[in-house]
Amino acid sequence: MKKLEIAVIPGDGIGKEVVPVATKVLDTVAEIHGGLKFEYTEFPWSCDYYLEHGKMMPEDGLDILKNFNAIFLGAIGNPQVVADHVSLWGLLIKIRREFEQSINIRPAKFFKGLKSPLVNPNDFDLIVVRENSEGEYSEVGGRIHRGEDEVAIQNAIFTKKGTERAMRYAFELAKQRRGHVTSATKSNGIFHSMPFWDEVFNEVKADYTDIQTASYHIDALAAFFVTRPQIFDVIVASNLFGDILTDIGGAIMGSIGIAPAANINLNGKYPSMFEPVHGSAPDIYGKGIANPIGQVWTAKMMLDHFGEQELGQKLLDAIEDVTNDGIKTPDIGGTSSTNEVGEAICSRLKEVC
Amino acid sequence: MKKLEIAVIPGDGIGKEVVPVATKVLDTVAEIHGGLKFEYTEFPWSCDYYLEHGKMMPEDGLDILKNFNAIFLGAIGNPQVVADHVSLWGLLIKIRREFEQSINIRPAKFFKGLKSPLVNPNDFDLIVVRENSEGEYSEVGGRIHRGEDEVAIQNAIFTKKGTERAMRYAFELAKQRRGHVTSATKSNGIFHSMPFWDEVFNEVKADYTDIQTASYHIDALAAFFVTRPQIFDVIVASNLFGDILTDIGGAIMGSIGIAPAANINLNGKYPSMFEPVHGSAPDIYGKGIANPIGQVWTAKMMLDHFGEQELGQKLLDAIEDVTNDGIKTPDIGGTSSTNEVGEAICSRLKEVC
Ligand SMILES: CC(C)[C@H](C(=O)O)[C@@H](O)C(=O)O
Ligand SMILES: CC(C)[C@H](C(=O)O)[C@@H](O)C(=O)O
Numbered sequence: 144m145k146k147l148e149i150a151v152i153p154g155d156g157i158g159k160e161v162v163p164v165a166t167k168v169l170d171t172v173a174e175i176h177g178g179l180k181f182e183y184t185e186f187p188w189s190c191d192y193y194l195e196h197g198k199m200m201p202e203d204g205l206d207i208l209k210n211f212n213a214i215f216l217g218a219i220g221n222p223q224v225v226a227d228h229v230s231l232w233g234l235l236i237k238i239r240r241e242f243e244q245s246i247n248i249r250p251a252k253f254f255k256g257l258k259s260p261l262v263n264p265n266d267f268d269l270i271v272v273r274e275n276s277e278g279e280y281s282e283v284g285g286r287i288h289r290g291e292d293e294v295a296i297q298n299a300i301f302t303k304k305g306t307e308r309a310m311r312y313a314f315e316l317a318k319q320r321r322g323h324v325t326s327a328t329k330s331n332g333i334f335h336s337m338p339f340w341d342e343v344f345n346e347v348k349a350d351y352t353d354i355q356t357a358s359y360h361i362d363a364l365a366a367f368f369v370t371r372p373q374i375f376d377v378i379v380a381s382n383l384f385g386d387i388l389t390d391i392g393g394a395i396m397g398s399i400g401i402a403p404a405a406n407i408n409l410n411g412k413y414p415s416m417f418e419p420v421h422g423s424a425p426d427i428y429g430k431g432i433a434n435p436i437g438q439v440w441t442a443k444m445m446l447d448h449f450g451e452q453e454l455g456q457k458l459l460d461a462i463e464d465v466t467n468d469g470i471k472t473p474d475i476g477g478t479s480s481t482n483e484v485g486e487a488i489c490s491r492l493k494e495v496c
Numbered sequence: 497m498k499k500l501e502i503a504v505i506p507g508d509g510i511g512k513e514v515v516p517v518a519t520k521v522l523d524t525v526a527e528i529h530g531g532l533k534f535e536y537t538e539f540p541w542s543c544d545y546y547l548e549h550g551k552m553m554p555e556d557g558l559d560i561l562k563n564f565n566a567i568f569l570g571a572i573g574n575p576q577v578v579a580d581h582v583s584l585w586g587l588l589i590k591i592r593r594e595f596e597q598s599i600n601i602r603p604a605k606f607f608k609g610l611k612s613p614l615v616n617p618n619d620f621d622l623i624v625v626r627e628n629s630e631g632e633y634s635e636v637g638g639r640i641h642r643g644e645d646e647v648a649i650q651n652a653i654f655t656k657k658g659t660e661r662a663m664r665y666a667f668e669l670a671k672q673r674r675g676h677v678t679s680a681t682k683s684n685g686i687f688h689s690m691p692f693w694d695e696v697f698n699e700v701k702a703d704y705t706d707i708q709t710a711s712y713h714i715d716a717l718a719a720f721f722v723t724r725p726q727i728f729d730v731i732v733a734s735n736l737f738g739d740i741l742t743d744i745g746g747a748i749m750g751s752i753g754i755a756p757a758a759n760i761n762l763n764g765k766y767p768s769m770f771e772p773v774h775g776s777a778p779d780i781y782g783k784g785i786a787n788p789i790g791q792v793w794t795a796k797m798m799l800d801h802f803g804e805q806e807l808g809q810k811l812l813d814a815i816e817d818v819t820n821d822g823i824k825t826p827d828i829g830g831t832s833s834t835n836e837v838g839e840a841i842c843s844r845l846k847e848v849c
Contacts, residue, residue, distance in 0.1 A: 228683050228687055231684045260616070260722055262612075262614065291657065293655070293656040294653065294654070296652070296653055297653075297687070297690075299652065301648045329739075332581075332633045332735070333633060333650060334585065334650070335637035335639065335650045336649070339648035360580075365744050370747050386715045387715050390718055391719055394722040394723050399716075
């Protein structure tokens with residue numbers, strides 16, 4: 144029996160609604176598998192927790208998480224009660240960094256049964272490899288002067304090691320896919336870091352002569368996500384650019400509510416973390432209408448991570464079938480509840496397996 | 497007779513094809529006006545110039561430009577021969593900064609006769625006010641170590657003055673439009689500069705109680721440009737975020753080739769510069785098929801700048817009529833040449849005026 148210990152952090156808002164649905168789906172998968180078991184330990188770390196304790200998680204939070212096989216996270220953030228940078232850097236970004244989850248992988252593809260806002264969304268199938276540990280997201284910087292003279296300085300830090308790691312990951316991934324890597328740059332405007340990014344990309348690509356490449360400035364690339372997402376296979380992007388592109392990726396699929404993500408620790412020292420692209424959506428929280436697909440698809444990425452690609456694929460197919468059958472939450476034009484979508488996915492899985 | 501001295505820099509690639517078309521249109525406008533005259537002085541500063549002289553413009557280039565009423569620029573850049581950051585920082589970005597063109601205004605709207613890639617592009621009409629002189633585009637930073645240990649550090653610098661200036665410009669503009677300003681932030685991920693951005697936004701908005709506001713993180717905002725561009729009126733954004741959003745703005749109109757821009761000097765010390773959003777497009781240069789609309793619409797923004805809003809509006813209407821009549825370049829589904837589109841716009845203008 145393969146037993147996997149999962150730290151579950153539902154977090155804030157709709158995270159608390161979609162996570163239980165996704166763990167139920169995971170249990171169904173385990174049942175079908177026969178030799179697989181998920182053991183969940185839930186942690187209430189969130190903005191509510193912050194309001195009570197003055198921090199997003201306990202001092203020894205990371206020590207507690209360290210020994211799990213994976214972390215399954217919902218969403219973090221409630222700007223009404225805790226400033227976003229306080230809540231995010233106190234939990235989500237902290238875990239990404241301290242656990243050296245240096246890569247964030249985020250697929251986006253033409254999804255059966257969804258209405259894309261694009262006239263021609265046909266058959267796009269891309270995956271963004273986002274550098275997840277450095278770059279534009281950095282605590283380095285600060286402010287000087289006050290009042291009219293105040294100046295904020297923000298450092299973006301790109302190491303050779305971090306940049307190269309993300310790029311090599313992208314090239315390896317492209318080998319298993321359609322053999323194409325696109326680099327997201329902005330070396331015409333961003334003077335130091337992006338020409339460096341280009342240099343590293345050129346160096347890495349020299350090692351992969353069988354892989355086709357392209358390099359676009361982020362402005363043009365973001366526009367291409369709208370006008371011709373079909374041209375992309377694997378895209379490698381900095382922390383910020385990956386963040387922006389993957390929200391557009393969600394949008395062109397038909398809803399950010401379905402986009403999944405995996406924060407991968409590559410050195411085996413710490414658990415990886417699985418959390419969808421969407422946020423805590425306080426505006427719809429409590430209504431039972433949050434789209435669970437992002438969280439369930441994220442569970443599929445966790446299955447892949449544990450070597451269960453075959454069942455992972457079946458799960459993704461089940462999600463698409465259910466969507467195609469019109470069992471959908473309101474954000475994608477349906478009338479079903481969060482739980483109904485979850486149950487439909489479980490039934491469908493049992494049917495086909 | 498109102499005589500306006502215009503420094504014309506066609507620049508690289510298709511800049512050399514669309515600028516002459518746009519000046520011809522301007523001449524037609526002047527003729528119709530009767531009391532207006534444009535006097536052009538052309539400068540060959542470009543990547544070709546760089547190849548010959550080792551710099552993008554002469555040492556005293558800025559002195560030469562200083563006394564013109566405006567600068568009318570095509571496009572800069574040919575990455576085949578000069579690294580992008582060398583060509584751009586040697587000319588385009590240099591002029592923006594040295595001439596304190598602190599605001600870049602870029603409209604995007606539902607455009608008659610164009611095929612948007614969106615299923616529902618109806619009636620969106622927005623304008624991005626982009627901070628144009630600081631932020632993420634900065635020469636501050638550098639590198640340390642070499643080889644495997646190399647690190648690139650990029651500083652983004654946000655001054656109170658620069659940030660507030662862009663925001664106040666946006667609020668003033670909103671007053672003349674639909675009274676709504678959206679702030680593009682990323683204060684959940686970008687630790688120092690973006691919380692500062694939010695603070696300044698909150699401060700400025702307190703002075704404009706009659707203006708409605710919203711604030712979105714750039715990832716969500718970029719996605720909204722695709723899913724519901726109709727919710728926006730004026731958007732205020734940093735240098736980088738404004739750059740990304742306006743390319744998406746071009747994309748949802750139907751082509752980046754039509755998007756216009758104005759780099760505005762607010763203190764009256766230096767000329768403003770008018771240049772479209774698109775680049776030099778080396779791939780289609782020389783074929784006579786570049787879309788001149790971006791450059792012509794940019795000429796319209798120059799007319800507005802000189803107080804000729806009425807003729808400016810007639811010019812924009814003429815562009816839309818011609819497009820709607822199917823006189824279009826291949827990028828937007830037509831078969832007309834650059835010159836044919838230009839001529840059609842001139843004829844249409846003469847017809848209606
Ligand atoms: C060419 C480049 C430096 C420029 C920018 O990023 O400002 C361009 O993309 C633009 O939008 O004007
Ligand atoms: C919440 C925020 C800090 C986060 C990010 O920007 O990384 C989110 O947008 C994401 O994409 O995971």
